[in-house]
Amino acid sequence: MPRSEAFGNTLIETAGRTLAVSAREYGQVARIPLPVRLKHTIGLDRAIGFTVLARGWNTLAGVVTVLLIARFLTPAAQGYYYTFASLVALQIVFELGFSFVILQSASHERAHLTISSTYVISGDPVAHGRLASVIQKAVRWYSVAAILMVATLVPVGLWFFATHQRAAAEPVLWRFPWLFTAFAAALNFQLDPILSFFEGCGFVANVARVRFAQAITGSLFAWIALVAHHGLFAPAMAMGGMALTTLVWLVDKRRFLLGLLRYRPGPHRIRWKAEIWPFQWRIAISWMCGYFIFQLFSPVLFAFKGPVAAGQMGMSLSLATALQGLAISWISTKSAPFGSMVARKEYAKLDDVFFRTLKQSMAVHILGALAAWLCLLCMNHAHIHLSQRLLSPLAFAFLLAATNVNTAVFAEALYLRAHKQEKFLLNSVFTALLTGSSTYILGQHYGAMGMVVGYLTVSLGFSLGAGTYTFAKYRRIWHA
Secondary structure, eight states: OOHHHHHHHHHHHHHHHHHHHHHHHHHHHHHSOHHHHTHHHHOOOHHHHHHHHHHHHHHHHHHHHHHHHHHHSOHHHHHHHHHHHHHHGGGHHHHTTHHHHHHHHHHHHHTTEEEOTTOOEEEOHHHHHHHHHHHHHHHHHHHHHHHHHHHHHHHHHHHHHHHHOOOOSSOOOOHHHHHHHHHHHHHHHHHHHHHHHHHHTTOHHHHHHHHHHHHHHHHHHHHHHHHTTOGGGHHHHHHHHHHHHHHHHHGGGHHHHHHHHHOOOGGGSOOIIIIIHHHHHHHHHHHHHHHHHHTSHHHHHHHHHOHHHHHHHHHHHHHHHHHHHHHTHHHHTTHHHHHHHHHTTOHHHHHHHHHHHHHHHHHHHHHHHHHHHHHHHHHHHTTOGGGGGSOOHHHHHHHHHHHHHHHHHHHHHHHHHTTTOOOOHHHHHHHHHHHHHHHHHHHHHHHHHHHHHHHHHHIIIIIHHHHHHHHHHHHHHHTO
């Protein structure tokens, strides 16, 4: 065979092999699901996927709920509806940040264990004993706390609404709905730490799927109450639906849970007072401060400006927090993995994942906030009646800007808390004092506009600056 022909054949064979390999590689890439190909761009994984679905559902369902509230509740009843939610948030006093402590404690012990898909535990017996002591302590505490919570919420709510109710064209029947709401909140309160424990054990995607199912069930139950003209029972129905979903999911996990609850940790039991309490009491104070930062708006407006103003703030705040919840899905689902990375001292990996996720979270929030504000602006210009149930576009813009700032602060705090340390305590206390004071003073004299201006000023002027300083300082010290 002539040399030129042999060379030509070799060239053709080489090109053919190259094209075949390229075709195979292209076929493999083409068969990869889109979420996987976009993983490094938008940060999607199963845990984030289900969490985004849950938060996305909450956002869309929130819009439906807003429409149903506007259709089936009077403006005064709307104020009671959202003030119910603000008072139920007092459960944070009884929760004491325990659910986050449970998640982080479980994630640190889980780093030294293997838990199979059938929930069989193997590995270090010391870590096994310590993991069992985490859930045992959690169940004991939340059982007592749920009773205390009902015993406090019921009389506090009855006193608050009886003291501040105002004459209306149609009287609002709020007593029985409030009682049912308090009891449903206590049931949900007792079940939630079990989900935090499973999340800490590494079943982040599974728990995210459950929370997605909770979101759907809770919304459907609430809508049934609203359409049936029993709208003030909607919060109780929503929480009851969420609790039912959790109980159904836990049925086939009972062996795993009962095994840990019956396990005898012996000398491996976590020394709560020495190991956990120094972290927990700081978390507890930070959590309670969150009430004065996020939940005081509606009750203050209810007391000074009436239920209609409280309803406008409550509806606007629910939309803003739903959007924020969607955005922080990228960060919150990393809480347990962050704890395991810290336990293994994988600091470079921790930073890489955190900063990439933070950018994604902030981008989602900014785009979502802009879209929400433009929608409200268009509704106002078109004189759509629903816009009268919300804050003015300017006040809503200030509220969205403040929640955007707090998304970044939340991420910084979660990063440091993955080290089982609470360094945001002073930041939380001073932010709560400043926000609570401005809410009470400005809300009394200037209503909702004064509140949101004060909220944004504190968030930008103190919370973000102090939070970023604290984050940078301890990240540098701990990873040196």
